[in-house]
Amino acid sequence: MECLYGRISYASWRLRQFRQLVHNSSTTIRGPIPLQHNHHRIRTLSTSTDEPEPHPEPPQPAQQPSDTAPKETPAKPPRKPRAKKSPPPSSLLPKSPLLTDPKPGYERLHKKKARSKPSNPEDDLSTNPWAVALASPIRQCCLTGQRMPTEFMTGWGLEQHPEGKSLFIHPSEILPPVTVSVPDPSPSSPSSSSPDPQQTTQPSQEIRHLRFRMVNRLTLLTTITESMRKSKRKFPAIVLTFPVRWRPPLGPMTESMMASCVWRQDMPQFVARMMRREVGQRLRRAATQSNDSPTRQVWTPVLPLEDGGKLEEEALVEALATLEPIARMETGAVLVLRRTAGSSPLPLSSFFHLPQTSSKVPVFDMTRLLAEEDLACAKFQGQAAVFFRPDDRPTVNAMLGLWKLAGLLRDDPHLDPHLSS
Secondary structure, rough: OOOOOOOOOHHHHHHHHHHHHHHHHHHOOOOOOOHHHHHHHHHHOOOOOOOOOOOOOOOOOEEEEOOOOOOOOOOOOOOOOOOOOOOOOOHHOOOOOHHOOOOOOHHHHOOOOOOHHHHHHHHHHHHOHHHHOOOOOEEOOOOOOOOOEEHHHHHHHHHEOOEEEEEEEEOOOOOOOOOOOOOOOOOOOOOOOOOHHHHHHHHHHHHOOOOEEEEHHHHHHHHHHHHHHHHHOOOOHHHHHHOOOOOOOOOOOOOOHHHHHEOOHHHHHHHHHHHHHHHHHHHHHHHHHOOOHHHOOEEEEEEEEHHHHHHHHHHHHHHHHHOOOOOOOHHOEEEEEOOOOOOOOOOOOEEEOOOOOOOOEEEHHHHHOOOOHHHHHHHHEEEEEEEEEOOOOHHHHHHHHHHHHHHOOOOOOOOOOHHOO
């Protein structure tokens, strides 16, 4: 320790003592710390009180450039490349999997796998309408309790009348909801008489997502219509088939909404008309594709129109047996386009045996299912019967629509007079 009676301030003396202590500790510590690092630590403790700061050299007067000497721009010093920072030591330590992978298996479960197309076209189930129908979700019929794929049923919904409070029950799959624009109230009308737009649209928004499903049978719709006509209850009988999650107090529907549900008195005829229109559009869309070519073998003639006078079931079976084998022939169907007056009035069988594949294919009598304007396509001109084999999405939708329409009109005494006798 030095003498305390020097003429220096206490701050300078304290800083000098710290320097001596640090210098002594750096000379006695043995370790991997280099001496340059200790010297840097000592330099950081120095101040202007102990050591004079180095004065910068006075700038030399710049030489006046001559007129003949070219002007040179001062060269910038090259930048030194930044040294790569080494990772902190904490990053090298093992970490808990709760931090590194908080959701194990999430990416594996939610990762979309690329589906490769099958090399063999016969293994592609997306072109098989029956495989597509069976792969659809299984749902329960709200009326019969039968569970079946949704492609074999019809979805129903509720739509609020734009001018009233009635809720119309309609087949939402084949009849999309009609949006009617409500005119804005005039500025001269009082605010009390104008309805609140939030109040008028709120019930419609709450029930628009509600859907229930029923099997496609026209006889079932006829039975419901007759029971609704005879019923004199406060609530229509059809609302008793709604799911429990719809009805109060659990569901979004109230008692006033259930009492305002309306079932059309001509619902069987209305559904048949709307479904025929939908299936006719699907069939025309499938028959008028731009990429249609004979090599696709989607529409194969079975019986020409000249032989339509002898259009009997035996003639169709014989003509079908003489067809050349087609790829995926078991996924097709026979479409009977025209029947003459001399043909048998009895309906054809629902299925024909296909000897090429030893399987059965459905038969659709288009004269009973659709109108003549729906069959006015170039593909159907001059043909009494064709073999329809789908191979893409539009043709698959047309096949499923024909199957759904045939299921709707099955066992209908108005179409089959021999059933009522």
